[in-house]
Amino acid sequence: MENFLEEKIENGERVSPILPENVKNYLIDIDGTICDDIPNEEPERMLTAEVYPDALETLNKWYDEGHIITFFTSRTEEHREYTEIWLKKHGFKYHGLLMGKPRGGNYHWVDNHLVKATRYNGKFTDLVEKSVSIQVFDDGKH
Template sequence: MKKEDINKNLQELTTETGEHLSPILPQGVKNYLIDIDGTICDDIPNEEPERMVTAKVYPDALETLNRWYDEGHIITFFTSRTEEHRTVTEEWLSKHGFKYHGMVMGKPRGGNYHWIDNHLVRATRYNGKFTDLIEKEVTAQVFDDGTHDEA
């Protein structure tokens, strides 16, 4: 699918009565939420914002994310950096050539995230190399629907 087609599909949608609706992702398009510090670059704590301008990009992060963007996937950075760090973060991303659609600031710090949604959600922990994603069977926590077997 061409990027222009995807951007057209992501435009603001409204009903006949003028009610605003969320955009719908075309089939095959992934919506990536990606951390910044410790995932695409050096892990810079909020307490040391002066280091944000010199953070080094992790190998393959720029190439992989920009390729995903060019393939039409949605790239949104979801960071623990606070709103007061938005400008330095946007400037850093621009300086290094990252392509992205948006950025959500103020993600709570810590590592115990649990996303609950009525749509399929996949989580991938960055583990030292930014590459294409592969399929792998893993154990996951799910809601108890009362049909599980007890050991």
């Protein structure tokens, strides 16, 4: 992924590299988002999970458009091989696979980079702009 990154300098110091504005860095869950929801306690089902066709089509389109696709799953390292076999079998194009995402949902991600979140609710489509209320750190002006 290094070839996607642009060096950024602020106040004469290097800061974390950034992606070009037209490239999005997608972190995509697996179970219940791109396929049947398979719990870690039933790994034997991971190889036979039904793929959600709209997820395959949309994610591969985003990949082909030059965006970065990384799967971020609660599956553990011991499930990596099954997961890679399943992704390849179904033709998913991706750049990375991160295992061990915290289980339980209801995440509150704190980062020094802008983080956008989209809750999957049954169908992959192109993303649209929508204004919503979010929580932010108090800058003392409230």
